[in-house]
Amino acid sequence: MSFDAIVVGARVAGASLAYYLAKAGCKVLLLDRATFPSDTLSTHNMFGNSLGMLREMGVLEAVLRTNTRIYRRGHVHFDGAVIDGLFPETNGIQGNLCVRRKYLDHILFEHAANQPGVTAIEGFKVTSLIRENGAVAGVEGRRRDGEGRTESFRARLVVGADGRLSKIREWVGSERKISLPTDYASYTGYVSGFRQEGEAHVEFYKNGDKIAILFPTSDDQFVVGGMFPLVDFPRIARFKADPEAGFRELIEDGFAHTTLAERFGDTRFVEPIRGLHGYDNDWYVGMGEGWALLGDALTFKDPCVGQGMHDALFGARLLADILSRHAPEEWRSNAASMGEAYQSAMEEKLMSRFWLGCQFTKNVPVPEEMTAAYRLIGADRQATETFLGMYNYSSEPEDIQAEIGRLLAAAQEGARSPA
Structure with missing residues (x-):
């Protein structure tokens, strides 16, 4: 069978791309080795900007019907400097959502699979690529229930949305432009019974060489991440x-000076705790x-900045828009220009947050002047909103620098004024 596009990987990035391509009139084959619903690390x-894209796709109401609390507040504790406030509104939404992947991925997969023009196959493992005259022209693979029989599908474009360890990326030999290994081991678990003061919120702690993050998630639980060298x-x-004793020891060792350890x-x-011993940004x-790459197959950054879901949704919409500028039969002859447009637009939008993740991924002491700047931000409501707005793209890193400049100027003016 032949398609305009084969999308390998049917979770957030791949399912969203299939949806957008179908809306553009393309014939799409959506494949995933897993079956849904299923979880993934x-x-x-x-953040609110991502919820805006879910609303655009028509799935936000379904996502909101999962047993997941919207939260508006962020509490950040950087080596003793505290920033606490509300995330600003973006796309008409003030609030963030940390939905379990077993719910979100299933909703997006079903939504994409129900679009005219989309053929979706779960439990299909792609084992190789088909090439013609040096170009990728399709995939081969086997269904989980196919008794080992190899099937082949052809398309004008094969998209690897198959994650951080993408096999599609490996097989096409994509060039790695940037690579920065982390200094951290990272563990993730789900807990019940975690107490918070006030409304539900995300908590982020960095103390020396240890990091802890807690998000309110589905089913009245919290997802907790712990990182150490x-x-x-x-x-x-x-x-x-x-793993459980190790996690509790990490929280006690690193954050006993806050209320986190007691709570x-x-x-x-x-659920079982899962870990990752090192990864590359x-x-x-x-x-x-x-071929094309999408989501973590294209770029992966330290998970502590929480941008992966946004990057997948944004990239899917952008790639579909670029492809829709040409008829599918023109994709190959325009591969170079489309590739340049895709690469430059993704880098322009996402690179600042990529480097933000790279700052956290290295185990280096926070400069004293940076801690002082965080204290200034935390003491000012406007600066706090600007800082938190960096995560949902309602502000940019340079806006935070401007706020710090404003606060320093005000402090200097206050120092010059007579008592």
């Missing part, structure tokens, strides 16, 4: 021997002759 928080081999050994003591882990070439 993820920082699955979405990869070179802390005794701690890694303790996590391997008893975390009342929690109960409801990377950025690849996103398109070539007969």
Whole structure:
């Protein structure tokens, strides 16, 4: 069978792309080795700008019907400097949502699969690419229930939306433009019984070489992330021997000076803890002759900045828009110009947050002047809103610098004024 596009990977990035391409009149094959609903290791928080894209696709109401609380507040604790406030409104939405992937991915997959022009196959493992005259022309693979029989599908474009360890990216030989390895081990778990003061909110803590993040998520639970240096081999050994004890020890060791440690003591882990021992912050070439990359297959940044879901949704919409500027039969002859447009637009939009993730991924002391700047921000409502707005793109990093400049100027003026 032949299609305009084959999308390998049917979670947030791939399902969203299939939806947008179908709306543009394309014939799409959507494949995933998993079956839905199913979970995946993820920082699955979405800020208001991402919720706006879900509304655009017509799935926001379904997502809101999952048992997941919207939260508006952020509490950030950087080495003793505290920033606490409300995320600003964006796209007419003030609020963020951290939906479990077993719910979100299923909703997006079903929504895409129900679009005219989309053929969706779950439980299909792509095992190789088909090439013609050097260009990618399709895929081969096997269904989980197919008794080992190989099937082949052809398309004008094969899109790898198959995650951080993308096989499509490996097979097409995409060039890695940027690579910065993390210094951290990262563990994720889900807990019940976590207490917060006031309205539900995200909590982010950095103390020396340890990081902890907690998001309110589905089913009255919190997803908790803990990070510590990869070179802390005794701690890694303790996590391997008893992940729950290791996690609780990390919180107690790193954050006993805050209320987090006490409140975390009342929690109960409801699922197995999962870990990741090192990862690269990377950025690849996103398109070539007969292929494209999307989501984590294109670029992956430290999960502590919580941008992966936005990047997947934004990239899907952008790639579909670029492809829709040409008829599918013209895609190959315009691959170079489309690839340049896709790469430059993705980098222009996302690169500042990529480098933000890279700042957190290295285990280096926070400069004293940076801590002082965070204290200034935390003491000012406008600056706090600007800081939190960086995460939902209602402000940019340079806006934060402007706010710091404003606060420093005000402090200097106050110092010059007579008592």
